[in-house]
Amino acid sequence: MKDNVDSYVTKDGRTIGPVVMEMKNITLRFGGVEAIKDISFDIREGEIRAIIGPNGAGKSSMLNVISGFYVPQDGEVWYRGAPRPAMKPFQVAQQGIARTFQNIALFEGMSVLDNVMTGRLTHMKSGLMSQMLWRGAAEKEEIENREVAERIIDFLEIQAIRKTPVSRLSYGLKKRVELARALAAEPSLLLLDEPMAGMNVEEKEDMSRFILDVNDEFGTTIALIEHDMGVVMDLSDRVVVMDYGKKIGDGTPHEVRNNQEVIDAYLGVAHD
Numbered sequence: 001m002k003d004n005v006d007s008y009v010t011k012d013g014r015t016i017g018p019v020v021m022e023m024k025n026i027t028l029r030f031g032g033v034e035a036i037k038d039i040s041f042d043i044r045e046g047e048i049r050a051i052i053g054p055n056g057a058g059k060s061s062m063l064n065v066i067s068g069f070y071v072p073q074d075g076e077v078w079y080r081g082a083p084r085p086a087m088k089p090f091q092v093a094q095q096g097i098a099r100t101f102q103n104i105a106l107f108e109g110m111s112v113l114d115n116v117m118t119g120r121l122t123h124m125k126s127g128l129m130s131q132m133l134w135r136g137a138a139e140k141e142e143i144e145n146r147e148v149a150e151r152i153i154d155f156l157e158i159q160a161i162r163k164t165p166v167s168r169l170s171y172g173l174k175k176r177v178e179l180a181r182a183l184a185a186e187p188s189l190l191l192l193d194e195p196m197a198g199m200n201v202e203e204k205e206d207m208s209r210f211i212l213d214v215n216d217e218f219g220t221t222i223a224l225i226e227h228d229m230g231v232v233m234d235l236s237d238r239v240v241v242m243d244y245g246k247k248i249g250d251g252t253p254h255e256v257r258n259n260q261e262v263i264d265a266y267l268g269v270a271h272d
């Protein structure tokens with residue numbers, strides 16, 4: 001583990017930078033249910049950080065804390081060196097954080113391109129007044145936004161379906177369009193909610209490759225939650241393992257794979 005260094009270079013030549021987000025003793029309750037119990041970990045610039053765990057472990061709750069959707073009752077989230085206050089979704093987006101959802105949240109009746117364009121909303125500056133006063137500015141912005149959207153569509157190899165309504169796409173392609181929409185926001189931190197759930201083997205392989213390519217090509221820091229331990233092991237730089245709301249492992253895939261508590265949790269060994 002490289003816990004005490006500012007940055008380091010991975011075996012495959014990527015630079016992992018300093019800590020960008022720190023979860024400090026996070027506890028989250030829903031009434032009497034403690035979904036997250038005093039969990040701390042960090043996310044470094046440029047890394048792929050996975051949070052895994054069996055059903056009900058608290059992964060979705062944790063992703064919602066990272067995204068700012070849930071505010072924990074105890075603990076603090078630090079982002080870029082400062083404690084992060086409660087925020088509205090648009091403020092989260094303005095901080096350069098974008099996410100995908102477990103249950104795909106696309107506009108089914110709209111084309112792939114139009115869906116990806118919705119990811120540009122936070123970058124659209126010209127309001128109605130300036131559009132009326134000076135159409136040129138709005139047009140220039142529209143062209144720039146379209147260029148970004150088209151570039152991402154090419155990158156994720158979905159050019160052939162750019163005019164197709166999302167409702168006609170396979171599940172795997174919808175997941176890829178959702179990734180494209182999140183990328184259109186040009187996030188510095190990308191949160192992926194079970195990106196491989198419900199996919200067949202080939203779709204999982206494609207999605208893994210795209211996640212790696214996004215991280216490599218754009219330098220995007222990626223935090224993802226995933227139920228299936230296998231799929232994230234080849235993908236992630238570091239992995240947090242949760243079980244019953246607690247953190248039971250944190251380290252490289254190799255370290256986590258050899259952690260007895262993690263092995264027991266995945267084999268369903270009974271708790272005290």
Ligand SMILES: Nc1ncnc2c1ncn2[C@@H]1O[C@H](COP(=O)(O)OP(=O)(O)OP(=O)(O)O)[C@@H](O)[C@H]1O
Nearest residue numbers: 030033035053054055056057058059060061062227
């Ligand atoms: N909005 C909520 N209201 C009440 N309880 C909740 C809520 N969200 C989650 N929980 C509870 O918190 C615990 C953790 O749930 P969470 O969905 O975060 O786990 P998970 O690891 O994402 O599970 P899964 O892999 O099944 O999606 C569970 O006991 C769940 O029932």
